[in-house]
Amino acid sequence: MEDFVLEKAIQDVYPDDFAWCFGCGRLNKDGHQLRTGWQGDKTVTFFTPESKYMGIPGFIYGGLIASIIDCHGSGSAALALHRKNGNEIGDGSVPPRFVTASLNVEFLKPTPQQVTLKAVGTVEEIHPKRWKVDTEVYAHNTLCARGIVVLVAMPSTFQKK
Amino acid sequence: MEDFVLEKAIQDVYPDDFAWCFGCGRLNKDGHQLRTGWQGDKTVTFFTPESKYMGIPGFIYGGLIASIIDCHGSGSAALALHRKNGNEIGDGSVPPRFVTASLNVEFLKPTPQQVTLKAVGTVEEIHPKRWKVDTEVYAHNTLCARGIVVLVAMPSTFQKK
Numbered sequence: 001m002e003d004f005v006l007e008k009a010i011q012d013v014y015p016d017d018f019a020w021c022f023g024c025g026r027l028n029k030d031g032h033q034l035r036t037g038w039q040g041d042k043t044v045t046f047f048t049p050e051s052k053y054m055g056i057p058g059f060i061y062g063g064l065i066a067s068i069i070d071c072h073g074s075g076s077a078a079l080a081l082h083r084k085n086g087n088e089i090g091d092g093s094v095p096p097r098f099v100t101a102s103l104n105v106e107f108l109k110p111t112p113q114q115v116t117l118k119a120v121g122t123v124e125e126i127h128p129k130r131w132k133v134d135t136e137v138y139a140h141n142t143l144c145a146r147g148i149v150v151l152v153a154m155p156s157t158f159q160k161k
Numbered sequence: 162m163e164d165f166v167l168e169k170a171i172q173d174v175y176p177d178d179f180a181w182c183f184g185c186g187r188l189n190k191d192g193h194q195l196r197t198g199w200q201g202d203k204t205v206t207f208f209t210p211e212s213k214y215m216g217i218p219g220f221i222y223g224g225l226i227a228s229i230i231d232c233h234g235s236g237s238a239a240l241a242l243h244r245k246n247g248n249e250i251g252d253g254s255v256p257p258r259f260v261t262a263s264l265n266v267e268f269l270k271p272t273p274q275q276v277t278l279k280a281v282g283t284v285e286e287i288h289p290k291r292w293k294v295d296t297e298v299y300a301h302n303t304l305c306a307r308g309i310v311v312l313v314a315m316p317s318t319f320q321k322k
Contacts, residue, residue, distance in 0.1 A: 022214045022222045030213040052185045052191040062231045062261045067224025095205075099216075099271075100223045105264045154309045 004046045004116050008089040009035030010079045012155065017095045018154075023071035035070065036075030036121075037089070041075035043121035043133070051113060060111040065137060065145045069105055072119040073133035073149030080123040081153070090132045098131065098151035111137070111144040129153040164275050165207045169250040171239045171311030179258045179315075184232035195229065197236030197282075198250070204237035204282035204294070212274060221272040226298060226306045229267055233280040234294040234310030235259045241284040241292065242314070259292065259312035272298070272305040290314040 011034065013022050022031035036045045039134040047068055055061035079089075087093040111117065122134045130152050144158040168260055170184050172195065183192035197206045216222035238259040239249075248254040274280065283295045291313050298306040 018217060020218055021216045023216075023224045025215075028213065028215070052189065054189070055182050055184075056179060057181055061228075062264065063224065063228025065182045065230060066227035066266075067222075070223045070227060074274055100268050102268065103223065103227055103264075103266045105227075107261050107263065110260075 004118075006035050006037040006044065006046065009034050009037045010075045010082065010089055011093055012076075013089055013095055014097065015094055021071065023067045024075060032067065034070070034071045034075070036072055036119075037078060039120075042122060043072070043079055043136065045072040045075065045119040045121075046116055047119070048116045049113065054113060056110075058110075058113055060113060060117075062105075062107060065107065065111060066103060066105050066147075066150070068117065068119055068137060069135050069145070069147030070103050070149060072101055072121055072135055073147070074100060074101070074151055076121040076123045076133045076135075077131040077151040080125070084125070099154050099156040101150045101152050102148075104148045106146045107144075108146060109142060109144045112139050115139040117144075126150075165200040165279075166282075167196050167205065167209075170198045171236045171243065171250060172196050173269045174250055174256055174295045175258065176255055179309060182232065183238060184228045190240045192227065193232070195232045195236070197240065197280075199240060200205055200281075204233070204240055205285060206236065206280040206282075207234040207277055209277040210274065213296070215274060217271075217273055219271075219276060221278075223266075223268060226268065226272060226300065227264060227266050227308075229278065229280055229298060230296050230306070230308030231261055231264050231310060233282055233296055234308070235261060235312055237282040237284045237296075238292040238312040241286070243255055246288070258315040260315050262291070262313050263309075265309045268305075269307060270305045273300050276300045278305075287311075
């Protein structure tokens with residue numbers, strides 16, 4: 001039986017000012033509140049989409065798959081850089097935040113509704129400020145989509161004055 | 162002054178069974194109800210995101226940009242194949258529907274909130290059942306994101322039994 005619970009997620013400890021993302025901000029009550037944590041040396045995000053997020057009835061719409069892969073990528077890069085910096089979730093340190101430079105999604109199979117989706121990420125540093133996350137999205141044990149996200153450490157110009 | 166009104170959109174005439182997409186289904190009352198039409202030989206989609214769709218306060222979250230590019234691509238391919246088949250919106254013919262094979266988004270600049278976004282697409286047939294849409298997303302006159310979507314004519318297996 002698959003365990004769909006993540007005890008610790010990087011989004012739990014984002015600074016409040018950066019916790020409003022519709023995809024993964026814990027303070028955005030209308031959003032998906034995606035949570036991303038470690039599972040061994042992989043990163044994982046679980047999400048059960050509401051029925052309104054359909055493409056064709058019975059299947060999830062592509063934009064949501066893209067959103068999961070994007071925010072999962074951002075969280076995964078933050079997890080990895082945080083660990084590289086010698087920190088872990090819950091040690092009181094403030095994690096880094098990333099923004100997406102590019103997002104590539106291959107839709108392999110129709111993604112069914114009413115299933116908890118699991119995104120599994122492999123994180124790679126391609127430059128100290130530029131990271132790549134390869135993600136696979138599963139419904140049960142079926143690989144439905146694959147994504148590659150390139151992310152950059154957030155520049156201060158993104159911060160609202 | 163830019164004209165943000167589309168008189169005719171391909172999504173207006175999708176068959177009811179295929180008009181439920183969260184991104185572009187006219188029957189999905191919770192969704193974005195994106196509408197895509199011709200503007201000369203380009204395809205266009207206008208959208209003003211609600212404030213909840215933020216990434217960082219002040220800016221749109223990446224997943225929404227990806228969703229716009231995805232559904233705009235699907236609508237653009239349908240427009241182009243419909244026209245190739247000798248039909249136009251409103252002539253009583255049923256337009257084709259496409260599904261996304263791959264989606265590639267480059268995020269070029271932070272996309273501001275409280276602005277009507279304009280997606281502009283260039284459609285190319287790469288095979289009778291496989292089309293490519295290059296899309297640029299503008300906020301005012303600033304190019305914020307660029308996308309390439311490859312779409313395939315919808316197979317009957319996608320239809321819910």
